[in-house]
Amino acid sequence: MNPVTQGLYESLKQVTGYIYPNEIEVHWGILVVVYPYLTGLVAGAFILASLVKVFNVKELQPVYRLSLLTALAFIIIAPLPLLLHLGHPERSYEIFLTPNFTSAMAMFGFVYAWYLMVVLLLEIWFTYRRDIIIWSQGEKSVMRWIHKTISLFSTDTSEKSVEFDKKAVKAITIIGIPSAFLLHGYVGFIFGSIKANPWWSSVLMPIVFLFSAIVSGIALVILLYMILTPLRGEKIVSACLDKMASYLFYAVIVDFSLELLDFIHRLYESEESIKILSELVLNKLFISLGIIQVMLGMLLPLGIMICIKLFRFNEELRKLLYFVSVILIQLGIFATRWNVVIGGQMFSKSFRGLTAYKMELTGFEGFFMTLVLLILPFIVLSVLIKILPPWDRSVEQSLGEKIA
């Protein structure tokens, strides 16, 4: 008997009420929690980048390239949890070969490929093209060849070509915004379209997923900016930080309103599933939902940001508060994914019972693997930063001077 099956005997003891016998095994575990978390960060970071190019928010210019690189680092790692979770990862090519077009999950292959290639890679290429050519001319051996290859052996650094680059970036970003919505929205649709599961089945699910993605993406870029800038020995540009925090604030308000709306709507309509779902939230999800997702992950950061807006704190205090908030927000959004995915499997479709999820320590679905998967994108990001440095000192200086 394999260890997963053996572990189910333990899970049996944790069942309260009645569950269908096949429901004792929790089918979508921590790996399926990590995947939407990662793609959410991709979508969120990209949306932040798009604010610069499409909506001309000049204060965000210092983090523009960083956001793109972040999105790229996370999208590269995103398919890993999915592959590890499949019963037959060696057959995953079938999604490309014989997709079933009525299935939202079949969209994964195409949406992912489209977003990676046509949006992210293209935008990064056009943004960096001129700089890569210039860098490659001054470098030696490995780096020189890497940059020459990435620039596709182009040597054109004329004004006209840069003009074209700018126009291309704008066009790609405009296409990119709905693509980002699709990239993370379809994950929400995967859950939202399951009529069998009342915790998941909701029209709001893709929208809530998307906005919590935007929240987590912006928060991540803020976090990275606040950590990497001092590491480089540079000064954090307040204008940029405050602007990012503003957008984070708006996103959190929208996200919170949507989740509040979902909550009120469920209670008001009081459908058949309300009893077991209430039991679920109050018993199994009290800590992960009530405390971590809502209190610590949403209300507390929201309160902090309202205070920052109302009272004029000095720069040092603001930076500290932002730092605390974005960490809380990351925890909160991870908890959100957990509550959706795991929470939806903690109650029986018979509406008569609750079960438990026991995360392993080792193995593909284990805690250590989760840590690895969450750390890997940062490793990829550090490699990307090395190859494609996103910093532009002149921009930062000029912005810093504007405020001073």
Added chain:
Amino acid sequence: MKNFFQRFPDALIRIGAVFLLFISAVLLVRFIIPSSLKNEKEHVDATIERETSRPVRYAGSDVCADCHEEYRLKKEGYHRNLSCETCHGTAKEHSENPTEIKPVLPKKREACALCHTYNPSRPTGFPQINPVVHNPLKPCITCHNPHDPKPPRVPQECQACHAEIARTKAVSPHVQLECTTCHVVPQQHKITPREVKASIPAERSFCGKCHSKDSANKETPKIDLSVHGEKYLCWQCHYPHMPEVE
């Protein structure tokens, strides 16, 4: 030709070239891939072929009839609706190799107790016993031929098939009443219960014999039959086997 290309920005041409390369790679791969991996109908047919080729383990009752007398005996008795394999387990392999592979021969009490142990959720009329007190040391087949499981004597107690009702009544105010007090039970009901049914009281005056104000019975609760629930038969409100009030 060169002029044509010069009209487009250098960057666009290079990206275009990469794009074309990618598209041709995709098309090439799609053509190389054998149709067996892509064709939906082939997959469906292959699956159906695989599913229908699975080995059959249960042979079905008519197969047993070819060799075993007991089949004819079973056809008339109370176990006529049971498949031979219900008790004897899978028999397909036995039917193909009768001398070397034998099906299960259930002789222990547990085999019969699985269905016939008293369980209040079982439908009324299904014969149930308490295996702890019902001849606990003997194998069931000592008295009951499994292929014609007539009980050795016609059951005197209704409890043999109506155990749940009997147990409910046993803790109710009607505990002292025999089943036959209210139900007329023809003897044939105990032999072919579905064909010949017992009767139930059809008039209020029947219950009134004990419960009306002018009844001779001193110990029963009394009501005025002319006003108490006068449109209804008594058992339309009061469950006679556990006659609770209100």
Added chain:
Amino acid sequence: MKRRKFIEKSLTLLAQASVLGGIFRNANAEPKDYDASKHYYGMGIQINKCIGCGKCVEACKEENNVPKEPFFFRTWVERYVIKKDNSVVVQNIDSRIERSLEVFAEKDTLRSFFVPKLCNQCENPPCVQVCPVGATFKTADGVILVDANRCIGCRYCIQACPYGARYLNPETGTADKCTFCYHRITKGLLPACVEVCPTQARIFGDVKSNASPLARFRRMNKLHVLKPSLNTEPKVAYADLDGEVR
């Protein structure tokens, strides 16, 4: 010359062997005269007849090689006890596991019965809709099958099934479920669970047939399906299904 003759002989032998092998390989396959479009299968379940013995569960596991642990079922039986205070207790019945069923006082019980459950072979199946690679599909005779060679084990279908009928087979790493014993019904046999049911609580048949036990079942009973509001259009119909059953 000798070498050529040897190669010739061995090739002929190989050809003959493969022809013979082909014949024997297909011995168990769908009989060549089975036309799936001429059949459409359905099942009926009579709640009032089920005695909760669990033999159907056991037979299904035997016939279809389902892992024996109590976490993987193609079919199972639920026991409902509805008490006088309107509370409902539901349990799973399994004939092989030590029955540690809670004993309920008869006088507290209002209604109590057994409900067999299985894949409903829906007409509008959510599991087929969500499979990303099309590994699960509906046959021409109305049965939903899983292509175990193509299933990638993403478990989306298991999440989408409102009835909990699917599980992930730990041995194959693919989704699995009741197939109405497709390998039996295409040969004119009954599914294993129907074959061994001692009380004919399960009725299987061809919906296209006008004279069959299923036809009578559909005529004489008020039929219910599970979770009708989800519009899955199940092909398993229940007679005398209590409102408390989910």
